Amino acid sequence: MVASIEDVARRAGVSIATVSRALRGLPDVAAATRDRVMTAAADLNYVASPFAARLASGRTTTVGLVVPFVNRWFFAEVISTVESALRRAGFDLLLYNLGDEEGRARFFDVMPMRKRVDGVLIASLVLEDTEFEALTELSRPVGLLGLERHGFLSARIDDVAAARSAVDHLVAQGHRRIGLIGGDTDDPMAFTPPLHRRDGYRDALRAAGLSADPELEQLGYFTVEGGQEAARRLLGLADRPTALFAESDEMAYGALREIRRAGLRVPEDVAVIGFDDQPLSELMDLSTVRQPVADQALDVTTRLLTLIADAADELPRDPAVVLPTELVVRGSSVTSRP
Amino acid sequence: MVASIEDVARRAGVSIATVSRALRGLPDVAAATRDRVMTAAADLNYVASPFAARLASGRTTTVGLVVPFVNRWFFAEVISTVESALRRAGFDLLLYNLGDEEGRARFFDVMPMRKRVDGVLIASLVLEDTEFEALTELSRPVGLLGLERHGFLSARIDDVAAARSAVDHLVAQGHRRIGLIGGDTDDPMAFTPPLHRRDGYRDALRAAGLSADPELEQLGYFTVEGGQEAARRLLGLADRPTALFAESDEMAYGALREIRRAGLRVPEDVAVIGFDDQPLSELMDLSTVRQPVADQALDVTTRLLTLIADAADELPRDPAVVLPTELVVRGSSVTSRP
DNA sequence: CTGTTAGCGCTTTCAA
DNA sequence: TTGAAAGCGCTAACAG
Numbered sequence: 001m002v003a004s005i006e007d008v009a010r011r012a013g014v015s016i017a018t019v020s021r022a023l024r025g026l027p028d029v030a031a032a033t034r035d036r037v038m039t040a041a042a043d044l045n046y047v048a049s050p051f052a053a054r055l056a057s058g059r060t061t062t063v064g065l066v067v068p069f070v071n072r073w074f075f076a077e078v079i080s081t082v083e084s085a086l087r088r089a090g091f092d093l094l095l096y097n098l099g100d101e102e103g104r105a106r107f108f109d110v111m112p113m114r115k116r117v118d119g120v121l122i123a124s125l126v127l128e129d130t131e132f133e134a135l136t137e138l139s140r141p142v143g144l145l146g147l148e149r150h151g152f153l154s155a156r157i158d159d160v161a162a163a164r165s166a167v168d169h170l171v172a173q174g175h176r177r178i179g180l181i182g183g184d185t186d187d188p189m190a191f192t193p194p195l196h197r198r199d200g201y202r203d204a205l206r207a208a209g210l211s212a213d214p215e216l217e218q219l220g221y222f223t224v225e226g227g228q229e230a231a232r233r234l235l236g237l238a239d240r241p242t243a244l245f246a247e248s249d250e251m252a253y254g255a256l257r258e259i260r261r262a263g264l265r266v267p268e269d270v271a272v273i274g275f276d277d278q279p280l281s282e283l284m285d286l287s288t289v290r291q292p293v294a295d296q297a298l299d300v301t302t303r304l305l306t307l308i309a310d311a312a313d314e315l316p317r318d319p320a321v322v323l324p325t326e327l328v329v330r331g332s333s334v335t336s337r338p
Numbered sequence: 339m340v341a342s343i344e345d346v347a348r349r350a351g352v353s354i355a356t357v358s359r360a361l362r363g364l365p366d367v368a369a370a371t372r373d374r375v376m377t378a379a380a381d382l383n384y385v386a387s388p389f390a391a392r393l394a395s396g397r398t399t400t401v402g403l404v405v406p407f408v409n410r411w412f413f414a415e416v417i418s419t420v421e422s423a424l425r426r427a428g429f430d431l432l433l434y435n436l437g438d439e440e441g442r443a444r445f446f447d448v449m450p451m452r453k454r455v456d457g458v459l460i461a462s463l464v465l466e467d468t469e470f471e472a473l474t475e476l477s478r479p480v481g482l483l484g485l486e487r488h489g490f491l492s493a494r495i496d497d498v499a500a501a502r503s504a505v506d507h508l509v510a511q512g513h514r515r516i517g518l519i520g521g522d523t524d525d526p527m528a529f530t531p532p533l534h535r536r537d538g539y540r541d542a543l544r545a546a547g548l549s550a551d552p553e554l555e556q557l558g559y560f561t562v563e564g565g566q567e568a569a570r571r572l573l574g575l576a577d578r579p580t581a582l583f584a585e586s587d588e589m590a591y592g593a594l595r596e597i598r599r600a601g602l603r604v605p606e607d608v609a610v611i612g613f614d615d616q617p618l619s620e621l622m623d624l625s626t627v628r629q630p631v632a633d634q635a636l637d638v639t640t641r642l643l644t645l646i647a648d649a650a651d652e653l654p655r656d657p658a659v660v661l662p663t664e665l666v667v668r669g670s671s672v673t674s675r676p
Numbered sequence: 677c678t679g680t681t682a683g684c685g686c687t688t689t690c691a692a
Numbered sequence: 693t694t695g696a697a698a699g700c701g702c703t704a705a706c707a708g
Binding site (some may be wrong): 014017055056 | 696
């Protein structure tokens, strides 16, 4: 019923080897022959069986994308970008969502990507050494998104510097007591931002001659609700902070909500700055640090595909790319905009 | 380097056929033999090549999931749920994101799923007849999510009734002038909700003896920003509505924002109700209609897998499942809660 | 219960 | 520039 390469060969009056060559655009096929093959294939509505091709060639034309969540803005953006880049290159996307701690353990234990991908993309996961090893054992190029490691392709932002720029900005507005709403750095599902953004926060305080205060660092778990609860705790402190830095816009939304609920004004009573610059943030007039998510995803995907295409077993000279972030100052952190 | 079925056979002292049977859990394998095979496979860290298996068996153990967007709550939830259900069943997920009109056209033209999936899941797309045909030509079971069509497996909610329940609720609160913030029913990337939810809105008005007013129906494009702009237009009407029904929570968020911006109170001056019950909505104290997204996704995925497993070429007797929705009344639509 | 063998539908030498 | 033929690593009869 569905045409196979033999049907095409018969119809075009050539061998199956020639059909294969012609359809894949290989050189050394006479133009006239190629035309006949193309026509025959079109007539029969033929597409090659990917599995037969993969078995014969050893190439899978498939990339595995591993994410810890799909339901967060950053990761949804990554999935969307990677999917379209792969599709454009004729690659399939195999999506692996870790979900929870158990799912993560199972994933690295079973390694369901074995024998089915030409390359792997890992989005913003803090990986342990054993997990890096498991990845390495795949003997396939691996691209890291949002983190960096020697010996791997990667695209990321400088989370430390970006966070620091946010807090520097608050300091420049005269704030001396600045709260942090962050992620759990001990979370087994840990992804990379919480560690680095907290470091950037602490760096900025130190540089401003401000002492760190554990009370000022509250967990918001990267959710709106968590951000709101963290803000509630911060606003309840005896010596209330006058500014809050949230490690994600979503947590900042929760903070904005809580501040309003408490009858306080933004930014007069409490200034707020987030991280990401999701589309919603402009609407919320939220100051934030913009990170180029699609750019990072596209960058590492493109380089991974190049590596795969070249069948290179060596990394390029500059495997680690760091993309710039941008401080976006809006009404939540300054009264009169510059 | 990586073990093949022959290596396992040799190590276990059996034929490759026996290895194949033992590892797949087929009957008629002696327990002792099975054990030896399992041990040998484990020792060699063997996994079968999926491509060889697929080529030989004709089964792909892969399901294609087609979504119009990944970056919206509903679809992210769907992807996440489907992915884990498939993984659990040992299936791979091939994700297809249509993205835009061009991507959609290309998709149905090229049909990149051909020869690579055992079944297809379509999420909330309004499909044209030609597109249904293209799907049918795959000769694979198709599950619809969020819509229904004769001859297809489906899981959905009753969007008309659900929307109507929301508007009925507003009517019951005494509202007589109720605005609609909806999606574009003429959008070529149309997904199903806009049509049905608008119908439910109109039904409710009619049932209440209220006349439809085109001015009261504004497009919010299913985004927060679009919702805000639609609300701005509605609040600017000479005869301002006292209540708004948004076809999604996200548009409702935009409306809430605009109402506040206009210095009006919710719900005293303008009541608001959304649709979906995203997690954020509870935090926003937004009344809404809860729809069970994960349940719908799980339901249709499970039934699709059954259909695939049974190699059934007939649909079950009740292919179309409709899941219940629930009116969730919060502070945005009533002053004192019941 | 187990082994033998013929494919599955391609890609890739190797010859011509 | 083209064709013949040998696999790729499995599954699925079929025999025993």
